[in-house]
Amino acid sequence: MMKPLIYKIAIAIALFLGTFIVFKLLQRPAVYNATLKHITYTYFTYADNTTGIYKVDNPYSWRDNKNALRWDGWDYYKIRVDYYHPDLKIKGTWKYGFFPLFPLLWKVSHIGVLYIGLFNYLLFGIAVILFSIFLFKETALSYSEKICTFVVALILPPVVTYYLPYADALSTLTFALALWGLFKKKYSLFFFFILLFAMTRPMFLIVGLAFIIMEIYYLFKHRNFTHFIKELSLKLFPLLLGTIIVFLMFWHSSGTFFIYFESCAQNWNIGFSIPKKIFDWSLEGYGMNVFTIFFILIPSSILFISNFIKLLRSEKTNDLPTVFKGDLSFIKEYFLNFSTVCFWGVFLYVLFFQNGSLNGLSRYIIASPFMLIYLFGVIPLLKKIKANHFNAFTVVLSMAGLYMLIFVFKQKPSITFSDSGFFTLFLDFIFIYSMKYMKNYVKIISLSILVFYNVIWITYLYNVYLCNGWIFT
Numbered sequence: 250m251m252k253p254l255i256y257k258i259a260i261a262i263a264l265f266l267g268t269f270i271v272f273k274l275l276q277r278p279a280v281y282n283a284t285l286k287h288i289t290y291t292y293f294t295y296a297d298n299t300t301g302i303y304k305v306d307n308p309y310s311w312r313d314n315k316n317a318l319r320w321d322g323w324d325y326y327k328i329r330v331d332y333y334h335p336d337l338k339i340k341g342t343w344k345y346g347f348f349p350l351f352p353l354l355w356k357v358s359h360i361g362v363l364y365i366g367l368f369n370y371l372l373f374g375i376a377v378i379l380f381s382i383f384l385f386k387e388t389a390l391s392y393s394e395k396i397c398t399f400v401v402a403l404i405l406p407p408v409v410t411y412y413l414p415y416a417d418a419l420s421t422l423t424f425a426l427a428l429w430g431l432f433k434k435k436y437s438l439f440f441f442f443i444l445l446f447a448m449t450r451p452m453f454l455i456v457g458l459a460f461i462i463m464e465i466y467y468l469f470k471h472r473n474f475t476h477f478i479k480e481l482s483l484k485l486f487p488l489l490l491g492t493i494i495v496f497l498m499f500w501h502s503s504g505t506f507f508i509y510f511e512s513c514a515q516n517w518n519i520g521f522s523i524p525k526k527i528f529d530w531s532l533e534g535y536g537m538n539v540f541t542i543f544f545i546l547i548p549s550s551i552l553f554i555s556n557f558i559k560l561l562r563s564e565k566t567n568d569l570p571t572v573f574k575g576d577l578s579f580i581k582e583y584f585l586n587f588s589t590v591c592f593w594g595v596f597l598y599v600l601f602f603q604n605g606s607l608n609g610l611s612r613y614i615i616a617s618p619f620m621l622i623y624l625f626g627v628i629p630l631l632k633k634i635k636a637n638h639f640n641a642f643t644v645v646l647s648m649a650g651l652y653m654l655i656f657v658f659k660q661k662p663s664i665t666f667s668d669s670g671f672f673t674l675f676l677d678f679i680f681i682y683s684m685k686y687m688k689n690y691v692k693i694i695s696l697s698i699l700v701f702y703n704v705i706w707i708t709y710l711y712n713v714y715l716c717n718g719w720i721f722t
Contacts, residue, residue: 253392257381257399261374264403264700265367268412272309272708281308285709289666292718302718309708310715314362320720321347322414326362328352333502345499345512350448351416362414369418373411376418376425377402377621383432384625386577389632397684397696398628401677404703406670407537407615409710417616420449424618428584434575440487447491451509455594460484462590463583467570470560476569483573524605528658531719533710536654536671537611543650544678545614546596548642549589549623552630556586585626588619611670624681631682639682647675669706676702 274280285291290304310316318326324343329352333344360368381399390398411418423446430438447453464481468474500506513519529535572580595613599606614620631639654671655662680699684692714720 254378254382256396257378258374260396260400261377261403264400264704265370265374267700268704268707271704272711275708275712276309276311278308282306285666285705289709291712292716294717302716309712312363312715316715316717317362317366318414319714319717325352325355325414325416329356333499341516342503342508342512343516345503345508346451346516348416348448348450348495349498350445351419354419355414365414366412369411369413369415372418372422373408374403376422376618379422379425379429380618380621380625383428383577384581384622388629390629393689393692394628394684397692398625398681400696400700401681402621402624404700404707405615405620405677406673406703406706406710407611409707409714410612410616412707412711413714416449417612420446420452421616421618421621423449425621428580428622431572431580432575432577434573436483436573439573443484443487444491444494447488448495453488453492455591455598457485457488458594459587459590460488463587466557466560466586467583469557470563471569473569476571480571480573518604519602521601522604524600527605527607529607531608532667533670533713533719534608534611535658536668537615537674538607539650539654540671540674540678541611541614542596542653543646544675545620545623546592547646549592549627552627553586553589556582581626584622588623588626591617591619592623628681632685634682636686643679650675666709669702669709673699673703673706 275285286306291307291309293303293305293307294301324347328344328347328349333349355365358368377399381395381402385395388395411421423442427439427442427446430436430440430442447456460481464477464484467480468477471477496506496509499508505511529538570579570583572583592614595617596610599608599610599613603609650671654668655664676699680695684695687695
């Protein structure tokens with residue numbers, strides 16, 4: 250147990266250091282001019298932020314206390330410094346669109362602006378290690394397959410969000426710790442960490458609905474309404490309590506209990522609407538969003554429907570399914586299906602509450618605890634899929650995805666370096682399935698190539714953030 254854990258810690262540290270070194274190298278004009286300059290561009294924004302964003306051939310930016318706080322990072326920082334007290338320079342309700350646990354933790358930890366990204370990556374790394382320990386137990390995977398999957402989980406391009414001063418890493422870790430409580434058969438741990446999870450990001454509606462749908466899902470099996478109410482209550486209570494605590498904090502500062510919803514409507518124009526067109530105002534994010542639709546949403550939905558059909562065909566049982574008895578196989582089954590429901594909750598929210606903009610879809614789905622649960626849970630199932638079925642399915646999804654990538658939304662149909670998010674994720678997807686056919690030395694070579702491509706793209710996305718480019722999250 251101890252040796253695999255040490256290996257995982259070493260891998261997580263090595264990947265962070267490798268990413269850091271690549272970024273530092275591409276800050277040097279000689280290195281950038283000899284490499285990325287030939288295939289792409291970077292961004293430039295004037296300090297006053299009023300004259301637009303320009304495509305340039307500059308090397309990567311140097312970080313400072315100002316450009317490290319772009320977009321949501323600046324908002325979290327202002328809450329860290331001033332809490333939710335009114336900002337005399339900027340009037341309005343904008344602060345109340347952000348939940349308090351991360352900026353409060355940032356404040357009490359006294360971590361500087363330039364190091365909060367490192368802290369977030371540490372939280373993310375711990376979460377990945379925890380999920381891998383829980384979800385790889387009792388699976389028919391070789392040690393090399395487990396390590397390869399662990400590495401892929403750390404380099405998926407949207408994990409660049411975990412390098413930013415955002416709340417995503419804390420959200421992912423608290424959910425991982427909640428599952429740890431289930432595996433330990435300690436409801437108090439599950440309760441506490443789900444409560445904290447509810448205080449990190451405004452996911453309470455999606456996660457709450459996912460719990461409701463999952464309990465209805467298993468109600469078809471056991472048909473015991475009393476058990477349905479009990480299970481649902483045990484899951485929803487800490488989630489609702491955490492949300493109520495946040496709303497009470499908002500009420501204490503603003504005098505309005507539901508000011509979160511006012512903030513969303515006033516500052517981000519979030520409201521239900523039927524989209525007239527699908528678009529994305531982030532070139533770098535668009536490819537990752539396309540991949541998310543075709544290679545995460547669709548396959549996970551097929552798996553969910555297949556599992557539901559099997560459940561309906563199974564005989565009624567007197568056994569009452571519950572995640573609170575520490576049954577490893579059932580917990581893994583429950584949360585694999587649960588993750589799919591959350592994926593669709595996020596997708597429908599993005600589709601109908603952002604006026605048709607896909608912006609942020611890949612972040613909300615891939616940079617989340619649900620993606621880690623899905624990734625580690627689906628690997629053993631992929632081993633059972635025949636190659637001809639996988640190939641046919643992948644070809645169809647690839648053609649559809651490439652069509653959307655090239656011809657939908659773009660003014661000029663083309664494939665550029667800005668689409669690397671789609672291709673890095675696609676290669677990760679192919680590797681995850683194909684590694685069961687590979688010898689160990691082939692796995693090492695293939696994984697090394699994947700890591701290099703993914704790291705280059707992650708550093709590029711991080712530089713877009715520093716340059717204040719059209720943010721991908």
